[in-house]
Amino acid sequence: xxxxxxxxxxxxxxxxxxxxxxxxxxxxxxxxxxxxxxxxxxxxxxxxxxxxxxxxxxxxxxxxxxxxxxxxxxxxxxxxxxxxxxxxxxxxxxxxxxxxxxxxxxxxxxxxxxxxxxxxxxxxxxxxxxxxxxxxxxxxxxxxxxxxxxxxxxxxxxxxxxxxxxxxxxxxxxxxxxxxxxxxxxxxxxxxxxxxxxxxxxxxxxxxxxxxxxxxxxxxxxxxxxxxxxxxxxxxxxxxxxxxxxxxxxxxxxxxxxxxxxxxxxxxxxxxxxxxxxxxxxxxxxx
Amino acid sequence: xxxxxxxxxxxxxxxxxxxxxxxxxxxxxxxxxxxxxxxxxxxxxxxxxxxxxxxxxxxxxxxxxxxxxxxxxxxxxxxxxxxxxxxxxxxxxxxxxxxxxxxxxxxxxxxxxxxxxxxxxxxxxxxxxxxxxxxxxxxxxxxxxxxxxxxxxxxxxxxxxxxxxxxxxxxxxxxxxxxxxxxxxxxxxxxxxxxxxxxxxxxxxxxxxxxxxxxxxxxxxxxxxxxxxxxxxxxxxxxxxxxxxxxxxxxxxxxxxxxxxxxxxxxxxxxxxxxxxxxxxxxxxxxxxxxxxxxxxxxxxxx
Numbered sequence: 001x002x003x004x005x006x007x008x009x010x011x012x013x014x015x016x017x018x019x020x021x022x023x024x025x026x027x028x029x030x031x032x033x034x035x036x037x038x039x040x041x042x043x044x045x046x047x048x049x050x051x052x053x054x055x056x057x058x059x060x061x062x063x064x065x066x067x068x069x070x071x072x073x074x075x076x077x078x079x080x081x082x083x084x085x086x087x088x089x090x091x092x093x094x095x096x097x098x099x100x101x102x103x104x105x106x107x108x109x110x111x112x113x114x115x116x117x118x119x120x121x122x123x124x125x126x127x128x129x130x131x132x133x134x135x136x137x138x139x140x141x142x143x144x145x146x147x148x149x150x151x152x153x154x155x156x157x158x159x160x161x162x163x164x165x166x167x168x169x170x171x172x173x174x175x176x177x178x179x180x181x182x183x184x185x186x187x188x189x190x191x192x193x194x195x196x197x198x199x200x201x202x203x204x205x206x207x208x209x210x211x212x213x214x215x216x217x218x219x220x221x222x223x224x225x226x227x228x229x230x231x232x233x234x235x236x237x238x239x240x241x242x243x244x245x246x247x248x249x250x251x252x253x254x255x256x257x258x259x260x261x262x263x264x265x266x267x268x269x270x271x272x273x274x275x276x277x278x279x280x281x282x283x284x285x286x287x
Numbered sequence: 288x289x290x291x292x293x294x295x296x297x298x299x300x301x302x303x304x305x306x307x308x309x310x311x312x313x314x315x316x317x318x319x320x321x322x323x324x325x326x327x328x329x330x331x332x333x334x335x336x337x338x339x340x341x342x343x344x345x346x347x348x349x350x351x352x353x354x355x356x357x358x359x360x361x362x363x364x365x366x367x368x369x370x371x372x373x374x375x376x377x378x379x380x381x382x383x384x385x386x387x388x389x390x391x392x393x394x395x396x397x398x399x400x401x402x403x404x405x406x407x408x409x410x411x412x413x414x415x416x417x418x419x420x421x422x423x424x425x426x427x428x429x430x431x432x433x434x435x436x437x438x439x440x441x442x443x444x445x446x447x448x449x450x451x452x453x454x455x456x457x458x459x460x461x462x463x464x465x466x467x468x469x470x471x472x473x474x475x476x477x478x479x480x481x482x483x484x485x486x487x488x489x490x491x492x493x494x495x496x497x498x499x500x501x502x503x504x505x506x507x508x509x510x511x512x513x514x515x516x517x518x519x520x521x522x523x524x525x526x527x528x529x530x531x532x533x534x535x536x537x538x539x540x541x542x543x544x545x546x547x548x549x550x551x552x553x554x555x556x557x558x559x560x561x562x563x564x565x566x567x568x569x570x571x572x573x574x575x576x577x578x579x580x581x582x583x584x585x586x587x588x589x590x
Contacts, residue, residue, distance in 0.1 A: 006494045007414045011422075014407035017463020021441065022429045028440030039446060085333060088326045095327075101577050102334045104584065105341070108573045110523035112541040113565040116548045117344045120555045128343050128360035160337065161584065168585040217435045220525045224545060239435045239526075246439050247530055256439050264436045271431065 033257035038250055050254040060259065062233050063241040066147070070237050071215045073151040074158075079207060081155070082162025083200075087192065089163065090170040100167065103160030111157065115224025118153045122225070143231040150225050150235050154218060162207055169203030170196065209274050213267055219243065238263050347559040348372070355556045371560035380557075382564060384535065385543035392457045392528075392539060393521045399462030400517050401510065407464055408472030409498050413484065423473075426466040434526065442530055456531045457539070461521065468513050475509045476502060512583040515576065522569055540565045 033050055037043040054060050085103065089096045106114060121128040122139035130136055139149045173196055181195045182188075219239040222230075229236030229244065236244075238259065246256035347355060348371055349364040375382045410416075411423050441460055442451070450456045479502060487497050503510065525541040532538055538546070544561045551557055573580055 004416055007410045007416045010406040010410040010414070013403040014464040014469060017403065017460075018426065018429060018466065021460040021463070022432055022437065022466075025437035025440035025444070026432065028443060029436065032440060032443065039443075085330070088330055091323075091326055093323060093326060096330075099330045099334055101581060102337055104581055105570070105573065106337060107584075108519060108569050108580065109566045110525065110541050110544075110569075112523070112525040113544055113562045114340075116544055116558060116562050117340055119548065120347070120559060121340055121343065123555070126356070126553075126555060131360045156336070156340075159333075164581065164585045213433070217433050219435065220541075223525075223529075224548070227549070242435060242439070243526070243530075246442070253439060253443065260436045260439055264433065267433055268431060 029257045029260055032253050033261055034254075036254045038253065040251075046254070050258045054255050054258040054262070059233070059236075060241065063236050063238050063259075066234065066236050067216060067238045069147060070151055070154075070218065070235075071212060073147070074154050074215050074218075075208065075211050077151075078155045078158050078162055078211060079204075081159045082207070083166045085159065085163045086166030086170055089167055100160075100164070103163050105160070106157040107161040109157075111220035112224050114157050115153065115221035118149075118156075118221070119225050122149055140226055141231050143234045146226050146230045146234045150222050150230070153221055153225060154215070157221070158211075162211065165203055165207050166200065169200045173199050205274065209271060212270050212274070216263065216267055216270070344559045345563055347556055348563045350556050352554065352556050371556045372564070374557055375560050375564065380547060381535075382540075382543060382561065385538050385540045386564070388454075388457075388537055389522060389540045391454070393518055395458045396461045396521050397514060397517050399458070400464050400468060401514060403462075403464035404468035404472055404513070405498070405503060405510070408469045408476055409502060411469065412473045412476035413479075413481070413502075426469055429466045430470070438527060438530055441527075445531055452532050452534070452537060454537060457528060457537060460527070468517075471509060471513065472506070475506050479505055511579065515572075515580055515583050518572070519569060519580075 034045060034047060035043045036046045036050070089100055119140065120126075124130060124136065124138045124141070127139075129139070137145060139145045177195060177199070178191055181191045186194065217239050218237060222235055222237060222240055223243075226235040228248075229240060242256050242259045242263070245252050245259060343360055346364055347360070349367050349369070351364075351366065351368050351370060354362070354365065374380065407426075411419060411426075445451045445456045450459070483501065484497055487501050492501070523541065524539075525545070528537075528539040529542050529545070532542065544558075544565045547561050548558050
């Protein structure tokens with residue numbers, strides 16, 4: 001125990017932060033979910049009423065549906081495009097390093113600011129897209145286009161980030177394995193699908209888990225592009241619903257807390273399911 | 288956090304055939320000019336799509352509202368004007384204050400996160416005390432807690448303690464270090480040999496001196512990575528500042544940009560000046576440290 005005191009001093013600030021700003025909020029959100037409260041009137045304990053209320057509410061059902069559509073639009077495209085660009089960059093042509101840097105640029109910028117930039121590009125009358133192609137589509141206020149637009153902007157801003165991980169994964173595959181396959185007569189197409197892709201298992205796991213988790217929480221760019229849930233609630237994803245429920249429209253803290261907890265459970269489940277799915281497939285440890 | 292090894296990828300050297308046996312061609316690197324051209328075309332298209340929106344928004348920021356209204360988006364600013372920026376920084380919009388608030392907020396969070404995460408990580412990596420591994424497990428478990436889930440209780444806590452719409456509300460939740468930073472630093476500190484620390488102790492260095500003058504300088508790489516992560520994610524943070532501040536006093540740059548856009552929806556030249564200002568500091572930072580930043584991302588997968 002000779003380090004007892006020094007250790008306590010080292011850990012104290014971080015433990016304080018962890019306890020007060022991460023663990024305590026979890027307890028508070030559970031407590032809030034069991035009460036009806038708008039910050040003004042006295043708090044009223046209502047047991048599971050908020051849960052019944054939220055889980056039978058069509059608005060919440062719509063939000064869950066919109067979130068799933070958003071995640072299922074963003075993740076496959078973002079992953080496939082990222083992998084495709086990584087494969088092209090991994091051919092090592094001169095200048096590949098410059099492209100790699102360019103692709104990451106959107107990722108370094110505030111999603112809110114990028115959302116505002118795209119809000120102009122997609123604006124119906126004076127926006128750049130309609131202007132350039134002579135169109136007159138209401139990208140952000142037409143219920144048919146709002147979700148594709150929001151998903152497209154998200155993919156645009158994240159592909160480069162995904163590319164980086166696949167590049168690192170591809171570079172970690174030993175050349176000898178690829179060469180052995182090619183000496184056996186495999187084409188580059190076969191080598192990709194049967195040698196490289198299986199070996200990218202751990203990278204794929206990382207990219208999918210972090211991608212899905214962040215897509216479930218997407219808020220900033222959606223808030224900028226289509227505030228208040230979008231046209232006819234078509235982009236009313238869960239994070240935007242929680243925000244609207246808690247902070248715009250009467251401080252329904254109990255209901256918003258239930259939604260936050262539902263999201264939390266979903267995210268933990270997603271992580272565990274993906275972990276299980278990939279644990280059989282990870283054949284080559286990159287770490 | 289199974290991130291792949293940070294490897295230089297871009298200009299990777301061509302592999303030599305194993306053993307370098309003469310006459311054995313390096314089969315992994317067959318080249319066909321047609322494939323190379325196709326690759327470049329796709330990569331170029333990707334670069335254009337990536338940079339296009341930036342170029343368009345910067346061009347718009349330097350146009351006069353009259354030119355914006357009368358000419359297509361692709362025309363260059365003529366006359367090139369700083370009018371939008373001067374409007375942005377003066378009068379009722381006053382973007383000076385949001386920049387100052389954001390810079391202060393990022394600075395305080397940066398120092399706090401680095402100092403307190405380094406301290407905790409060192410305790411987990413090099414000290415022996417009861418319950419250490421169980422406690423570290425708790426830190427790892429908190430990595431699963433998403434921000435959206437805790438903003439409501441944090442908001443209530445800030446209201447109850449009278450800290451809503453104060454500078455403290457912006458920084459307190461983030462300035463005591465993050466479990467993720469502790470996790471990354473601990474991995475690195477563990478690789479520093481105990482002999483080195485023992486030798487310093489024999490030479491008379493105290494615990495604090497060993498930490499700040501030996502361990503931290505040996506970890507410059509990972510510490511600068513963490514610094515970049517912290518700066519980028521807090522400069523760009525939107526949801527928490529949006530919720531916890533009202534009015535102009537403690538408005539950060541992202542919230543100011545969002546408000547400007549919703550108030551002056553049609554005034555796109557002004558709004559694009561605002562997004563340019565909001566993004567410029569990080570773009571400059573990226574320009575200077577692009578290599579470190581790109582490698583930090585593949586090393587840590589930060590978000």
